[in-house]
Amino acid sequence: MSWRSSFRCSKFRHVFGKPSNKEHSYDGVPITRGVHDNHYCSANPCFIAVVTECEGGGAFLVLPLHHTGRVDPQHPRVCGHRGRVLDVKWNPFNDHCIASCSEDGTVKIWDVPVCGVQQNLTTARKTLIGHSRRVGLIEWHPIAENLLLSSAYDYKVLLWDVSQAGSVLRCPVRVVLSPVHHRYPSDALLLSVSFNSDGSRLAVTSKDRRVRVLDPRTGKILQVSRSNSHRASKVLFIGGLKMLLSTGSSIWNHRQIVLWDPCETQTHTLPPNSMLH
Template sequence: MSIVRESHYRHVYGEEHSTDMSYTSIKALMIGEGNFIKVNPKFFCVAKNGGGGPVFIHSRGQYGRFPLDHPTINVHPSNVLDFDFNPFHDNIIATASDDCTVAVTTFPMEGLTENITKADCYLRGHTKKLTLLQWHPCAEHVLASCSYDRDVKIWDVESQEEAFSVEDNEGNISSLEWSADGTKIMTTARDMKLRVFDPRDPDGAVMTVDTHTNPKTSRGFWVDDKGIVACVGFKKSSQREILFFDQKKMDKPLYKKDLDQANSILNPYYEPANSMLFLAGKGDTGIRYFELTEQQGFCHYLSEFRCGAPQKGVAFMPRRGVDVGKPELLKVYRLTRDAVQPASLVCPRKNAKAVFQEDLYPECPSAEPSMDVDQYFDGEDKSPKMMSLRPKEIEGGGGKRRKRRNKRESSRLLLPILEELRENEDSGVSTDETDAEDSVILKKRIKELETQLKIAEDSMKDSSSELVSTTESRDPNDYDEMAKLIDDLETRLEISEKNGDELLNELVAVKNQMAVSEVMRGDASETSIDMTKIAILQDSATQMKARIKALESALAKDVEVFMAQNDLFLARTEVVKNALAVHGSTLSSADDSASSDDEELNY
């Protein structure tokens, strides 16, 4: 009997965009160790066959055939083998060429409108053609690159200088990855080894571990939230596999995962927000996804999303670019033989467009750097600045959520009071005297709030009465005057409602303070403050004093009357609006009739 493993992502499925939502007639250059395509929330990019090193940059959402005269960035004399968008500026791109140089170019935020033939800066230092590059995930203007000279160089783009160079690789580098906080770099190479090092420490140790037994291309990736570094590659038998290593003890693999017998090179992407690993092979027609958990086996297969045409390269959208309304776990841009096809991996949820799925979308890295280039080279380490993916239109949540938040706010208001009572007790101050004074102040404030709440209620009643009397006395044909009256009364209603809410919230907070003060005054002389006991007494309605119960009952009746007056006002407003609509329709009919009479007279 097989047992299905419990998972939030068992039902994740893939959606491939239709042809009319794809980008066609693209002849991309597909040589080198890179992925051949990159994407950010505004653009995607591919290198092109042709004279020099042209690079296509196209705005997302402008679907259809690529025109033959599409503008390009052509700042190298030779082919571009890899490129990467700046994570903090969507309109800056770094390109690596087989002319041994790195170029950094800024293009218009609205996209390319003409060819760009000169870069903002060129970075020279490698002695053989470049293969890979990647921007630092936290520090601005820091770039890493590697080439067939087997060196990893760290560039200060701001000053256009080489800052550090690491020369420990003994084989051609096949992958280059920063850790999530940018403190370390990982490389995998054709010598079948994985290396982890801090490029700012030239005398520091380089952690090296043997990986796969086949010298074919392997790719590394970080699982930072679990303290793991991993790579995908091949066994001697050409079977594909994943190896997971503990970052603190990299002498042997912590976990192994055998995959299948195939020749295509796998491109891994790990999403820490959902602990999901995605594998897309060059030449494969699908994307497999796994969940990494502490359960036995660690790497658990979920499913595979199969597409039509085989992919030559794959680009994974940064987390801040996914559509939370679908809800989309991952957006992928697949480069095929002559097209770019977007696809999505979706986790089905009810009412995803109306309710934000907090468990699927915790905070993710933002487009704002956490430090500048000088701070990084001076040895500082900072985590990425995070952002919320919650859309603004559903920021406030529902009514029940608002009540719970108000309860939490009241609890936070009580904490300083409890701390002050504890300090008074420790310092020898008479708690009874202090509480007696506080009790008098609180009772006085309660009376003030009751008076203000009564004024707010009377104001609502006055507004309703004025609406009734004025609508009955005014001429229904006076459209402008009645419209002005409605706007004025609606404004006054909103102000009254707002004032009423504020008074109710403050009254609840004062009531809680009063309860705590009375409890503390009764227990301080005998025992120390018991926070758990106070919390239980606060939440138990039976422990409230008779005055608080009476106030609560009176307040409920006042609110009921208040809401009844509000309903009456809204009903009268609807009647007036309907009368205005009928009046407007009558005027329109009269105008049509007059126009018809004029036409008949002219005839």
């Protein structure tokens, strides 16, 4: 693979963004510093949720999209976790339902009132208990309503049916990324997950910096990236193109964007400062 193109001049070299006015932005939000590379915010057509700094547990703000400008430091929050919140995701089938996961090892499902959070929300509709260590990632199934995927530091990926009366575990899946290890090495820790458009495939990245495509029903690994020149950290299925997009770095720590064709073994590498057509 040639790296000569990575030194070509960017068409965006002298393009700079301009921040919006304060009245059209959310000002004064105490954004958390504890989510590392996870998602600290999530938005839908009605609300935006932002994980915030909180002492003695975990909390996040839920603001109506039109609630711009200065945010009151004492604004009511969703604060039912005993540990820091690490990820939040809105239900794609219900704009008033949001899931959160935390260092306390639980996943909680919350019902947000139509008028928004007017007072501290401490009681979740459902608490999902199945992980033994902190839960770092959650993702809703794109077409199957009430199915939620969670990934934790116990190296387990669980698929929950949150529509049932109790905490029903629909499909437990242990993702073994390295069949050589009898125990689950630290390389098996997932950094990113993404469903394809119909939910039949799940793409993941882990600490070994490879991209894997799995069958979410069984946990079977269908494809593994073989590129040693790209260390992936995040992955996303691009529905319209039926391809995978990953971000990461090269062996020389150059930032990279890579397009993967799941139907082929080849990868399409986009060097830094290049355009996507």
